Amino acid sequence: MSEYIPSPSAWAAAQVELYEGSGGTEGLTLRDTGLPVIIVTNQGRKTGGIRKTPLMRVVDGKNYVLVASRGGAPKNPVWVHNLRANPSVELRDETEVYAMKVREVVEPTERQRLWAIAVEVYPPYHDYQIKTERIIPVFLAEPTK
Numbered sequence: 021m022s023e024y025i026p027s028p029s030a031w032a033a034a035q036v037e038l039y040e041g042s043g044g045t046e047g048l049t050l051r052d053t054g055l056p057v058i059i060v061t062n063q064g065r066k067t068g069g070i071r072k073t074p075l076m077r078v079v080d081g082k083n084y085v086l087v088a089s090r091g092g093a094p095k096n097p098v099w100v101h102n103l104r105a106n107p108s109v110e111l112r113d114e115t116e117v118y119a120m121k122v123r124e125v126v127e128p129t130e131r132q133r134l135w136a137i138a139v140e141v142y143p144p145y146h147d148y149q150i151k152t153e154r155i156i157p158v159f160l161a162e163p164t165k
Contacts (some may be wrong), residue, residue: 025069027133035074043113050076055142058084059112060161064098065105073099077113078138083112087142088160100157110160120161133159153156162165 026033031051038047039059050057058076064071078085090097103109106121125131135158139145149156 022063022068022070025064025067025071027071027073032074036072039074040072040112044112044117048080048114050074058100060086061110061112062099062102062108063106065102071099071102073097076138077140078141080134080137082163084113084120085138086151086161087135087138087145088157088159089148092148092156094152094154096154096157099108100159103159108164109161119164121164122159122161125158125160130160134160 027036029127034058035047035050035057036113039057045048049055057074058074058077059072061070061072064070075086078087086103088096088100104124109120109122111118111120125134135145138158
């Protein structure tokens with residue numbers, strides 16, 4: 021088993037520690053927004069280490085929509101590269117943990133439908149896309165069982 025490498029972002033590392041340390045009963049919302057988050061665990065493509073990222077909770081049936089907004093920054097978050105290299109993830113939603121496979125959604129109609137769901141859950145995504153020149157990647161996490 022690979023070693024867990026906490027996020028270099030202090031708030032993200034603290035969120036993961038609280039969320040997972042409580043078994044999914046605390047730290048369930050993003051900072052001070054009150055909006056629900058999930059924890060996505062994946063393998064680092066360069067280090068091989070275990071990486072854990074708090075992301076907005078956006079659901080589409082039994083699937084989860086993962087939006088790589090990074091607040092509209094000019095570059096994608098590192099986890100995008102990890103998911104492209106290894107699509108197997110573990111996703112924690114409160115006390116439930118799921119084995120999932122992710123795929124990047126590039127087909128325009130499907131991407132637009134999922135993007136609309138994400139913006140409804142978290143309206144700042146719209147502003148983030150306007151703020152950056154990159155197309156913000158969208159992934160769909162689907163149960164493996």
